[in-house]
Amino acid sequence: xxxxxxxxxxxxxxxxxxxxxxxxxxxxxxxxxxxxxxxxxxxxxxxxxxxxxxxxxxxxxxxxxxxxxxxxxxxxxxxxxxxxxxxxxxxxxxxxxxxxxxxxxxxxxxxxxxxxxxxxxxxxxxxxxxxxxxxxxxxxxxxxxxxxxxxxxxxxxxxxxxxxxxxxxxxxxx
Amino acid sequence: xxxxxxxxxxxxxxxxxxxxxxxxxxxxxxxxxxxxxxxxxxxxxxxxxxxxxxxxxxxxxxxxxxxxxxxxxxxxxxxxxxxxxxxxxxxxxxxxxxxxxxxxxxxxxxxxxxxxxxxxxxxxxxxxxxxxxxxxxxxxxxxxxxxxxxxxxxxxxxxxxxxxxxxxxxxxxxxxxxxxxxxxxxxxxxxxxxxxxxxxxxxxxxxxxxxxxxxxxxxxxxxxxxxxxxxxxxxxxxxxxxxxxxxxxxxxxxxxxxxxxxxxxxxxxxxxxxxxxxxxxxxxxxxxxxxxxxxxxxxxxxxxxxxxxxxxxxxxxxxxxxxxxxxxxxxxxxxxxxxxxxxxxxxxxxxxxxxxxxxxxxxxxxxxxxxxxxxxxxxxxxx
Numbered sequence: 001x002x003x004x005x006x007x008x009x010x011x012x013x014x015x016x017x018x019x020x021x022x023x024x025x026x027x028x029x030x031x032x033x034x035x036x037x038x039x040x041x042x043x044x045x046x047x048x049x050x051x052x053x054x055x056x057x058x059x060x061x062x063x064x065x066x067x068x069x070x071x072x073x074x075x076x077x078x079x080x081x082x083x084x085x086x087x088x089x090x091x092x093x094x095x096x097x098x099x100x101x102x103x104x105x106x107x108x109x110x111x112x113x114x115x116x117x118x119x120x121x122x123x124x125x126x127x128x129x130x131x132x133x134x135x136x137x138x139x140x141x142x143x144x145x146x147x148x149x150x151x152x153x154x155x156x157x158x159x160x161x162x163x164x165x166x167x168x169x170x171x172x173x174x
Numbered sequence: 175x176x177x178x179x180x181x182x183x184x185x186x187x188x189x190x191x192x193x194x195x196x197x198x199x200x201x202x203x204x205x206x207x208x209x210x211x212x213x214x215x216x217x218x219x220x221x222x223x224x225x226x227x228x229x230x231x232x233x234x235x236x237x238x239x240x241x242x243x244x245x246x247x248x249x250x251x252x253x254x255x256x257x258x259x260x261x262x263x264x265x266x267x268x269x270x271x272x273x274x275x276x277x278x279x280x281x282x283x284x285x286x287x288x289x290x291x292x293x294x295x296x297x298x299x300x301x302x303x304x305x306x307x308x309x310x311x312x313x314x315x316x317x318x319x320x321x322x323x324x325x326x327x328x329x330x331x332x333x334x335x336x337x338x339x340x341x342x343x344x345x346x347x348x349x350x351x352x353x354x355x356x357x358x359x360x361x362x363x364x365x366x367x368x369x370x371x372x373x374x375x376x377x378x379x380x381x382x383x384x385x386x387x388x389x390x391x392x393x394x395x396x397x398x399x400x401x402x403x404x405x406x407x408x409x410x411x412x413x414x415x416x417x418x419x420x421x422x423x424x425x426x427x428x429x430x431x432x433x434x435x436x437x438x439x440x441x442x443x444x445x446x447x448x449x450x451x452x453x454x455x456x457x458x459x460x461x462x463x464x465x466x467x468x469x470x471x472x473x474x475x476x477x478x479x480x481x482x483x484x485x486x487x488x489x490x491x492x493x494x495x496x497x498x499x500x501x502x503x504x505x506x507x508x509x510x511x512x513x514x515x516x517x518x519x520x521x522x523x524x525x526x527x528x529x530x531x532x533x534x535x536x537x538x539x540x541x542x543x544x545x546x547x548x549x550x551x552x553x554x555x556x557x
Contacts, residue, residue, distance in 0.1 A: 034298060034315075036307040046307075067429055068305050074421065093428070094330070096322035097376035098313055103298065106313045114314040116323055116428050126428045128309045128323075139313060144376075149330045166311055 032105045033139070035162045041069040044083050050165040052157045055083040056125055067125045088155035089120040089172075092131070095147050112139035117153055117169055131169045132156075146171065180448060182273040184401035184408035185265065185555070187216025187394035188520040193357050193511035196290035197388035204390035205234045205285035206242045212392040213243075217405040218279055225250035225277030225395075227264040229514060231257055234285055250277040254416075256424070258462055258507075258545030259437065261515035262553040266414035268395040278396065284516040285390030293386075309426050318383055318465065320425045321547055322375035325467035328434055329377060334485030336377065339466040340368045342501070343381045343508055345493035346463060350505025353531040357385050358509040382466040384507035391516040393523065409526045412539070412556045413449035417441030418549040425547050437550035438475025438543065445552050446477065453477040456554075457537040458525050459499050460518035463506040468546045473499075476541060476552070495532055503532040518542050519553065526557040 038046050041057075048055040058065045059073035060080035072079055095115040100107050112130065119125045133141035135156035152172035159165045189211025191197065191204050199207075213220050223245040226236045236251045250271040254260030261284070268280030295316045314320060328334055347363040350356035363381060371379040401408035417440030421430040446452055453476060461472045470484025478499060479487045493501035504510045504521035511517050522540040524530040530537075537557075544551040 033313070034311045036311045038307050042307050068308055068423075094323045094327040096314075096319050096326060096378075097373065098315065098319050098322075099373040099375065101293070102313075103296065103315060106315060109313075112313055114309075114312050114319060114323070116327075124429075124431055128312050128314055128426070128428065130312050149327070160311075164311075 033160055034103070034105075035160060035164045036166065041071060045069060046164065048083060049157060049167055052165075054086045054088045054155045054167055056086055056119070056122070057081050058084045065122050065125055067127070086119055086121055090117040090127075090153055090169075091120070092116070092147065092149055092151045092153060093118040093126055094149060095131070097144050106139070109138055109140040111144055113142065113144060113147055115147070115169060127167065129167055129169050131171065133174070134170070135168060142171070177274050178448070179269055179273055179411065179414055180450070181398055181410045181412055181556070183269040183395050184398050184410045185393050185519075185523050186396045186401040186404040186406070186408060187212040187214070187218065188392070188523050189213070189215055190355070190391040190517070190520060191389050193355060193387050193389040193513070194289060195357070195386065195388065197287070201285045201287050201390070202234045202238055202242070204287070204388070205239060205283055205392070208285065208390035208392040209239065209243055209281055209283050212281065212394050215405065216394040216396070218394060218396070220244045221246045222279045223281050224248050225268055225271050225280035227252045227254070227267045227280060227282045229253060229257065229260045229264065229284055230255040231514070232284060239283070250280070254551070256545070256548040256550070258464055258514040259548035259550040261462070261519060261544040261551065262414065262542055263416050263544065263551035265393065265395055265411060265519060265553055266416065266551060269411045269414055272395060272397055278400070280395040281392055282395065283390065283392035284514050286513055287388045288512065289386045289388040305423060305426050314426070316375070317425055318375040318378055321465045321467060322378045323428065324433060324547065325465070326377050328467060328471065331434065332482040332485060334470060336369065338470065338485035338488050339382055340365060341488035341493060342463065342466040342469040343368060346502045346506040346508040348494060349503045349532045350509030353504050353510060356505040356510040357387060358505060378465060378467070381508075384464045384512040385509070387511040387513055389511050389513050391513055391520050393519060407527050407557060409523045410556050411553060412451065413445050413554040414552070415441045415444035415448065416549070416551045417444065422549065424549070427547065434471070435481075436471060436475065436546050437548065438472045438546045441543075441550050441552045442476045445554055449554050451539055451554065451556070455539055456499065456541045457539050458503060458534040459501055459541045459543075460503070460506070460522045461501060461541070461543045462515045462518060462545045463502055463508045464512065464545060466508070469501070472543055472546045475546065476543065495534060500532075500534045503530050503534065515544050522553070522555050526555055
């Protein structure tokens, strides 16, 4: 996996609706959501995300999936790893609705949620993310009343103003 | 069988500064005041101190403290990681050092200007790549958000309600209302105030979160025989343990098979293994309460009830004086002061001396725990 891959986020699992919602891509200082700061182990996840792929590290010897990524398999101690493509489907495992005090960019999006999604293929692999109305919709684009544990969701990909692509989550039954 | 910790050492002195949203003086000054007070309480000269233990997050280091208070030659010093998870381990490390002859007079301390100083999560430059890359970009910014996710899941799985969390907040507040040193001494809490409070990270409201405090505390650990010659009744370290469970991830513990069994379970197994007592023998508990949901989780982890029963345990005044398990009798982090749990240790000592402002009659055993949800530690104290 080369980290020099194009960051072009051309692959979208869900097309934006015909009426373009307000976007989180605007060049507004208050819009600066935090960017992921990858470590060596995590870098491939973000590189694949930039290509619109949700991949999870797995052991190349015993095939156990592991998250967060790390240098060595905790089951068989192998240092050989590969990145397995996930379907992008999952369920909400838990969620919170953060309220102020918050960093300014997040305070500017009142009612936003943070969710933990358990992946359909591997329920013990869970990802923190945001449930949004469309890949490029604002963080607070889903009515908090729509959130519930167990709701089926699917991954979409959004490129932040800093050029980093992050997975986001859409309700399967909006 | 080698050296054992069981009753080999005792806490002989405790000291503290006032607690407030803003105190004058540096963290170093506050640390020295608390330590000098603790040594005076024990009746031990600072020149006899030969061991120190604190948190890795402590900003005042041993060199500065030792030279300021006039310590002698120091032969043991250690620091424990993971914020509030390290509180009880500071005493445990001193107890181990003293029981094995590496030192004779140990001082543990925590000094923090968290009330008037910055909130750590506001620093966007210090983004630890692991595991913050998986959480912070999505607006999971603060400990309240991280624990809020576990709390929501816990409520979903076990039918716990906000009333259960209120039971925790109320017990701590009621005890603070008896404690003139507590920040919330003159601020009673009602169910209506709780239920209408602003959210911090829904499902957690303002009163589910600990205070923000300036203050410092310290305690002095010596061998049991030495403690019997000190000014106060010795409070023995009956058992001590740390806990970092297999496949644990810190406060963002969403990535193992069972995120709702945290470090408390690991620390508890070791704690009870080293004790002649069990949960049924505990007269009073000081359980780390940065957030109310940590109490039901810890009650389960330390074996006061079964899995999923921690919320129900809080019903019927169980955590109040006269209840099944009087909790955080100085007011805890929720209502006395939040100094990374060190005030829970000193309150445990006060209970076993019989000098608490909310004294449990004839209290002879006290469980003290450090932060659940991070690599943790615990002490079982007895008189």
